[in-house]
Amino acid sequence: MTQVLVLVEHDADGLIDSSRRAVTFARGLAVANANSKVAVCVIGEVPTGGAELASAIGRQAAEYGVASLHVVPFTGYAPLAWARALGQLADSLSADAVVAAGTDRGSEVMAHLGAITGEEMVANCFAVSRSGTHEWHLTRQRWGGSLIEEAWLEAGRALLTVATDAIPPASVVEPVAAPLELELEAYEPQLADGDTSVVATESPEQAGGVSLASARVVVSGGRGVGGVEGFSVIEQLAAYFGGAVGVSRAVTSLGWRPHSEQVGQTGTRVTPDLYMACGISGAIQHLAGCQSAKTMIAINTDGDAPIMARADYAVIGDVNEVLPALLEVLRARG
């Protein structure tokens, strides 16, 4: 085994939390296979994102034991183009495994890569080992983490996404390379006609917000918030904490907020220090996305709602009264 290639995502401060977890996972695989290295691939506008950002990503990659950093300059998010670029880079590095965090983008790009190459993609892994050249043993989450599956994959190259909440990010004691010595290479893929259909020009975090997947505080609203306007106070609270807004699927289904903010089995898995569930009942599919929060506060008019039993602190009350009062007290404290 020679290389494990990881597709990483970043925000304005550098690598996002779930990408650090994916690199930690990849390093475990490389360490278990002597002489293997971890390479990372950044697709997007790092070169134009400023030298500071590029050097932050380089420094963090080195801290996580990465040996080389490959940048594919590309404007916007085009899943097919990203997948094509990632696959070509993996070929050129003779990578035995291609890994990405199980974020919306990571999952989508890896699924496209599997479709392009005909290789199987295994989602939401948190442990992996390899025996021989074609046998992979994987442990992964199913059904939003409520089931754990042991799986065997026969493949020369494994395409894997990493569960975003299962492995703590761990840097290495001794970086393999000083940040400035980290091999930083621009990679120019050969793209086909039709590949470059851009579906987003930037990620929410690149637009200046905090990434939902890596936010330390998530203030989430559900149907109980009552409508689009009700999210103003949720946004203000999230901004106060320097965190992100999350929502339940009822909210995205009603069209009140975009799917990118959905927390849960079919949304983003969050791992914040504080999760505030406001007017959310606590369906199992929602809890699948927030159960790794260190502390959970629920605000609900129904003291018997399932979320109230799961929360560390439960406030029985109307979000329209509790949240503005809370914001006022917090702001008064400065």
Ligand SMILES: Cc1cc2nc3c(=O)[nH]c(=O)nc-3n(C[C@H](O)[C@H](O)[C@H](O)COP(=O)(O)OP(=O)(O)OC[C@H]3O[C@@H](n4cnc5c(N)ncnc54)[C@H](O)[C@@H]3O)c2cc1C
């Ligand atoms: C395959 C599948 C995948 C799914 N994936 C997801 C997912 O990823 N994420 C997700 O969230 N859901 C998901 N769901 C949907 C999930 O089952 C629930 O339907 C959804 O989470 C409910 O959203 P909610 O809690 O906002 O709404 P509701 O269940 O309607 O709950 C609203 C809550 O607000 C409270 N409330 C009402 N008014 C107020 C008020 N003024 N102040 C305070 N509290 C108030 C009510 O007491 C209630 O507890 C999925 C479902 C399926 C079948």
